[in-house]
């Protein structure tokens with residue numbers, strides 16, 4: 001049973017029992033019993049006990065926001081929303097071995113060279129190993145302080161004393177809070193450590209970047225449990241066999257989500273790719289059936305990328321549908337629309353779809369490009385050379401204009417494309433040197449480029 005609580009209506013003082021005169025202000029008959037602060041069983045509810053009233057302010061204020069720190073690595077600064085915000089907590093997730101430690105070592109060195117006081121805490125590698133890597137990357141002279149430690153209490157104590165501007169925790173799965181009774185890497189340890197680090201960042205003004213390994217199987221204890229706590233969630237993606245790496249913001253309280261930074265893994269670390277379209281299209285050969293160029297938007301930037309499809313008679317009773325870099329459910333939808341609205345069946349055919357270069361596409365504007373690649377592969381007929389294509393397909397078979405049509409077309413012009421296929425509607429801007437085809441529905445598009453189907 002929760003204890004009743006009493007308070008004075010004149011001065012607000014609270015008491016555990018009623019009396020006729022308030023000891024706080026001396027007024028008579030001002031004390032009454034409080035209604036509970038929350039209802040429910042005493043064990044689980046807040047009960048009757050009052051807290052302190054917090055100070056309230058309004059939205060208008062004349063404080064200028066503290067300046068963001070820039071690393072000078074443009075691809076990173078842009079993904080952060082224009083630099084590092086003081087007191088922010090950032091999670092960088094990715095598969096083991098994809099290059100997270102390399103990226104963050106380069107980033108921390110860049111910030112340090114710009115004058116930010118930085119600390120790199122490695123829970124996975126010995127200091128000597130980190131130093132060796134730094135030397136190989138040509139970063140040995142950067143004024144970065146290094147620690148190999150996993151005990152969270154010791155790390156926070158050190159941070160309190162050192163007061164750096166930025167600290168890297170590599171990785172959150174190796175951190176160990178001694179008040180939590182489970183092994184490092186377990187959900188409760190990861191959650192507790194991330195919570196402590198995040199609140200510490202807010203309280204002290206230190207920016208914290210945490211590395212989180214994504215585990216392929218179910219992502220248990222992976223960065224997912226941390227995502228809601230931090231300000232910014234970045235994922236470092238890429239195919240192991242490819243040299244391209246993409247840093248993508250999936251959540252950002254200080255900038256646009258879905259922004260990407262493109263890097264290339266070289267023998268001397270990660271180097272920036274300032275023109276990703278040129279890179280993604282660099283391996284494209286002569287126009288061939290099944291290959292189309294999609295004009296996409298990643299974050300604020302247009303990116304041209306090649307989609308490849310292969311359609312072949314299936315030896316299996318259940319034909320295969322294999323997708324790399326796009327959504328399998330969305331592929332099933334496009335196949336269904338092609339069959340239902342255009343009468344082009346894919347039953348008995350294996351379908352493979354691949355986004356070249358290891359990019360992962362999630363925009364619906366890729367629908368039309370995918371449909372074109374599938375038809376081109378099925379009919380063994382290439383689309384006209386130097387053509388980009390984009391647009392969203394609805395279940396009715398109608399085509400919808402994509403967002404930022406103008407930016408997509410501009411990028412195509414810049415890279416020397418001479419024609420574009422995009423749904424009618426949407427602002428196009430000047431189209432010098434670009435021949436446009438503007439179908440309104442999928443049937444019209446199929447009729448124009450692949451005969452009646």
Ligand code: TYD
Nearest residue numbers: 096097098099100101102265266267268269
């Ligand atoms: P790493 O940063 O250790 O990955 P993570 O921290 O995400 O687990 O990078 C591992 C891979 O990167 C490793 O297989 C080798 C490659 N690599 C290079 O190709 N060039 C380099 O300069 C460095 C440092 C690493």
Ligand code: MG
Nearest residue numbers: 100101124170
């Ligand atoms: Mg690592």
